[in-house]
Amino acid sequence: MEQQVDDRNIDSDSQIMLQKAYERSIDPASQTILLKAEQLGIETAWDRYEKQLPQCSFGQLGICCRNCNMGPCRIDPFGEGAKKGICGATADIIVARNLLRTIAAGAAAHSDHARDVVLTFKKASEGETGSYRIKDEAKLLSLAAEYGIPAEGKSLEKVGSELADALLLEFGKQNGFLRHTRRAPNSRLKLWTELGIVPRGIDREIVECMHRTNMGVDNNATHILLQGLRTGLSDGWGGSMIATDVQDILFGTPQPKMSTVNLGVLSRDKVNVIVHGHEPILSEMIVEAAEDPELLKLAEEKGAAGINVAGICCTGNETLMRNGTPIAGNFLQQELAVITGAVEAMVVDVQCIMPALGELTGCYHTKFISTSPKADFPNTVRMEFHEEGAYETAKDIVKKAVENFPNRNPGKVNIPEEKQDCMVGFSPEAILNALGGTPDPLIEAIKSGAVRGIGAVVGCNNVKITHNFGHVNLVKELIKNNVLVVTTGCNAIACAEAGLLMPEASELAGDGLKAVCKALGIPPVLHMGSCVDISRILVLASGLANRLGVDISDLPAAGAAPEWMSEKAVSIGAYVVSSGVFTVLGTVPPVLGSQAVTALLTKDLNEVIGASFAVEPDPFKAADLIIRHIDGKRMSLGLS
């Protein structure tokens, strides 16, 4: 992406640095800090990426194997070299096995997060932790009903405890199917059953992936990939959906609210506490502790005007959606936040946290506080967080931040001006409310063509794509073409930073979508939550399909992950496509070393599951693919 440097009166060194910042991010706040990092010689992910270049082409193609110690083996894709590993595994087998392990890792991350939420829910229901309560009673009762747990004559706590037990069984279930999958349309369920990919126990699917990819077990690429679909489904319609539901029960189902995003939300005169990672079990408590009168008083004594909590990544999305807590940035902004010099504590739990933060925080006064029994990083202050006494630990953590405020070096502080208002909180329940209690207005808008279709745009940042460039441009193209966008994860934060989550952004939408947004007072891009909340998108899609009497794969809808990087995104891709949604990936997955696997993912899956993947790094071309797909589906439904 070419962007001209502005005509500020600067020397050529600075011009080069500025040009580099423009190439790394489209976000002005991030550019400011990237420039500063460059001037100070502070290393970021982009610098480390450059040092990795050229990246290993065997790794890029997915054709190296370390699954046994006769290896490592690698396949020579072009020359006269080896076409088989020592055991005889071909490129097809190696690529498929590697992909299956990636899906297993992603599904494990989401589902182990879910397990911890359910364990907290159980303790909360059984009175073993005073810090958490049942907040959404209606959701508790409706989920209990879905799980066949009678509520009559029982206390909410009793129902909660029985429901928690039933949910825990979903992880280790040996027979039958995951209960949440029954939310899918019947035609989808039937298809999954015919293909033998209805997920059984969540843990079982993940373990089976590890078993199958052991040396000398599953050596048929198609067979391996079917297990990939099943494992993905155990995430989307299992672990992730459980995480979302139980988090809503404990912390409330999101409703529309206003908030603010980008590095400019960091405060010049307050104590800045960043919560980064994924589990609201931690971040909700930190948000609460930051309002504790005792700590506010301490902050005042330390010369601060208050305590400011801001999120990064998905735990930020969780507290944003439920409390309107501001967000400082998405994945690639985690280091930039520290480089503002204004962060007293970077508090982390699990997932998407760069170990680089250890060395980086060491250059500043920032305390890097790790809290999860599962996750430590270099140079952290360990403050392990457990449900028992959660509030007290949260208070201790915030206190550490407050006590650190006097150590802030004003000479090192550089907080960008940019912050952007946003409207968030669009759970399916909230969307239904906005529509007046029934999905019919949306269905009618889709039928009339005012809303051409729905685009679910999600996922990470990746240094291989200019930060936020893929996200923002794809989403803008879609809304311009009357595609209503639903978003989660780091895409949602990118959209928020670009102003696309404001109702006024409907001015950027095509006439049909603009009119619908104006009538409902909603933005053309609806923030549905964190990455586990992609399960909300599944529920929405299922609801629309059922209302129209079709399968999800018949809907004028598509998915995209323009800047994905995480193994979790691969699991998400597997379940979104298995759910019948065509999905465009913006970065290339490591599968091109096998023609068979590539063809399966991008073509043959269509015959099997009614959807497939495409890879398109250019967001404008990706938008074209999505719009063409949506138009094709409209045609099949007999819509103009």
Ligand code: BF8
């Ligand atoms: O779970 S979008 S970079 S923060 S993996 Fe990570 Fe990717 Fe962001 Fe959330 Ni999701």
Ligand code: SF4
């Ligand atoms: Fe090589 Fe086969 Fe062992 Fe993989 S499993 S390292 S291909 S011998």
